[in-house]
Amino acid sequence: MVAVTAGDWFSTPENYVFLAIALPLVFAGWRVVTSSNVVHAVLYLVGALGGSAALFLLLGAEFVAWAVVLVYIGAVVVLFLFGIMITRAPIGVEVELSHPLRVRISAALVSGALFVLIAIAALTAFGSESIPEAEVTRTADIGQSIFERFVIPFEVVSVVLLAALVGGIVIARRDPSPEEIAAGKETL
Amino acid sequence: MTLADYLPIALMFVLGVGFASVAMYFSWRIAPKKPTPEKLAPYECGIVPLQEPAQRFPVKFYMVAMLFVIFDVEIIFLFAWAVRFDQFGWAGIAAVGIFVALLIETLVYVWKRGALDWNVARRARYRRVVAPERVQEEAA
């Protein structure tokens, strides 16, 4: 868990673990956007998220790592899967997801710009700083920063969650009309 | 934490995947393979499959998943608070109190909108809320 200069890159075992995690992660991320079958894309997303959780573990951020697994893999992606099941033909049909070329090019430009932006931000913020082993993030420290420094954002998060759910229900939910009931088509 | 704490987990992962794969492969090698068209058809208790399954699932499954995402996020925050409970004292309890109140508000909203009503309850709600006059017509 010690960041190193380029010279002794090969002598630090963490770097090999990093590579073993990062390469599949990049592959999974690539397949998320290139798979033509939505369910496959979602499963590659699970792989990509699992890889990022593993990277957090490598950094010593256990709480964040398992929170990613619990919330993203265990809940958000399950939500995606349910979304697929309720909107698209679930069995046997390959769903063609390819977009026209101009959409792909603009998507590539946007994600490329985002990558550069995040890379610059990370490099200017941290540069070649290393994480001392003693300062490994513990659950309690995360709790401390949430409940001392970030109390207001924390409360705002709960309002945002409520608003998101209300929005979701308003869009998704509709009581059946009498005609539908008469035709036996109510979605019970 | 050190990576050594995760060594048993990594080993067990490899062992589990290995055991399952090897056992399935071994079983496939030694077991008889006599496929017939009937055997390979989707199993429906001997009845010939006539129609494709429903193309869509009811949206209520999606709403349960949505609600679950919110509760999961809450669990993470509550855990982070609970380990430093002593340190935050009543101020922490107040902060979490507001948070949990909004969570309860969410649940109440969903409940009142009937998104937690399935089959029987949903039908009853429909009769009660959406079309009471129809119920009266039927009764007449």
Next chain:
Amino acid sequence: MTGWETLLTAAIKVAVAFALLLSLTIVLVWFERKIVADMQNRLGPTRAGPYGMLQTVADGVKLLFKESVTPRRVEFALYIAAPIAALVPALLIFLVIPIGRPFTLGDRVIDLAGTDLNVAVLYVLALSSLAVYAVVLAGWSSGSKYPLLGAVRASAQMISYEAAMGLALVPVILFTGTTSIRAIVDAQAGEFLSFLGIWNIVLVPSFLIFFIAGVAETNRAPFDLVEAESEIVGGYHTEYSGFRFALFFLAEYINIFNISALTTTLFLGGWHGPTFGAPEWLAWVFPIVWFFVKTVALVFVFVWIRASLPRMRYDQLMQFGWKRLIPLTLVWIILSTVAIGFRRFGAPWG
């Protein structure tokens, strides 16, 4: 410890845990069949081995030699991945459960648990949420309607009760102030009657909610709608046969054991129990015995519930989860927080 020693210790722990889980499954299946048979006034397995104890072994070997039918419309890669995805999280969860008191070997202290994580409680929740993937993969890749219906049902059920399970653990963490399972067990140690500490079972609602949610998470009766034969044939694993099915079965029983062991560890004092003043070289045996006694008692409750209660209807299941269990948990979190707050910090106005 040197690197090789660490690796060797980890490898031995994993091998022992794996062997233990496999043999426990064999015993538990037999145990369940015998108990249910007794409760239903039948004999249960009697032929294979003494009292039919080897029946599970016979069944396992039989499944190994049975044809693994691969139906025409499956998506093979995912179809094969599903049983693996069912088994692996079940195996991994067991690793954080301490089954006995740490013992010293030479100058080293060895935990009787696979590993000790600071965030073990979160780890357990995260891994049990991964169990949904086995169900969804199996249902989706089978290319058949009943598995798909069963999978959607099962996954909605599992995530609903997962929420209740996670919330039920909040008071436990409040009470003990840690998310490490070893620390939670240590917090339940005590001297009363020479062993009895304050077990977390004093948080009775948490205990009950956790256990009920655990029964639902493992898809056991009365929450076994996943495989309601009368409606959706065998549920998500309808199209699985031979040893592929056996892996789902194995995962189910390991999960039952895990839930019982977790309930023991989090609420019933883990391996703590009287040692009857036994000498030091013998005293480490008692904790292991106590751990298994408590856990098997809870497994018995699983079986007892199965033999006693009829299967719920799906709308009852979802309503029980969201309209009873979760509101109850939220009320309990508030009550316990306020109570513990008063005990630790005094009145907020004083």
